Amino acid sequence: MLMTKEILRQKKLKVTPQRLSIFYMLKNTTSHPSVETIYSLLRETHPTMSLATVYKTLSVLVDANLVQQINVGENSFRYDATVSPHPHIICSKCNEVHDLHLDFVDEFFYKVQEETNFKLSYQKLYFYGICPTCQH
Amino acid sequence: MLMTKEILRQKKLKVTPQRLSIFYMLKNTTSHPSVETIYSLLRETHPTMSLATVYKTLSVLVDANLVQQINVGENSFRYDATVSPHPHIICSKCNEVHDLHLDFVDEFFYKVQEETNFKLSYQKLYFYGICPTCQH
């Protein structure tokens, strides 16, 4: 919990219980939750927290580059406290979203930059299929 | 125009002026328009077409695999009549979305499949940066 507080201070963000709890929860899940999911889970421990606060807090965390927003093809966003540019893989059956850490991603990034003459800043890579568990 | 009609017939979709015009326009643009853009452009030539029809038609075309839906991080979808799984590159300044045709994409796809044991069906790859024109 201390760590979380310090990171917020470092970014010159006011430290509030709401911000702490949202950021802390995102750092401790691999499920890439949506706003609705974050809200319902935190309601259990923070009954007064409003949906608007969740939205506002996430926006602040994204702007501070502490959290990234992803869109996997649903009509809502999901959030990920791992901000390094890593690909995501989505199971079309159970709809779970997993992080991928692949060593050849950077190489790919630079190849694209070279071929296009864009000045690239980041990438979002999504892979869709059936996960090993759901294949049975 | 004949081509468009035939493709719809082939997919056993009823051929209507609305479907023809939406599909035809998507096949003849590289701008990856949103529903709103498609609707306003087509209103000029088809004043009675409704927004709901644009949504329903796009849904039909996506299901028939004649059009793909992409989400580039906006809170709305864009549409692309090139259905082969190619990456997109987005300029963060002018917000234009371009197709990328890279020979090493397939290789990348199979590498991910091998490493993850997923049975992959498709991928969505987005690159973000500043385009050559906007760099000046």
Next chain:
DNA sequence: ATCATTGCAAAAGGTTTGCACCAAA
């Protein structure tokens, strides 16, 4: 003639905003 598609309006998400109150610094 049949049955799917269209257009309209209403409803349903998801997200944003304005403002009074409250809490962090």
Next chain:
DNA sequence: TTTGGTGCAAACCTTTTGCAATGAT
């Protein structure tokens, strides 16, 4: 004490839905 965050409700925007009228086969 000041500044900015929170919570509530209303508004907004994109997308979906129900249904009667219309059009494609």
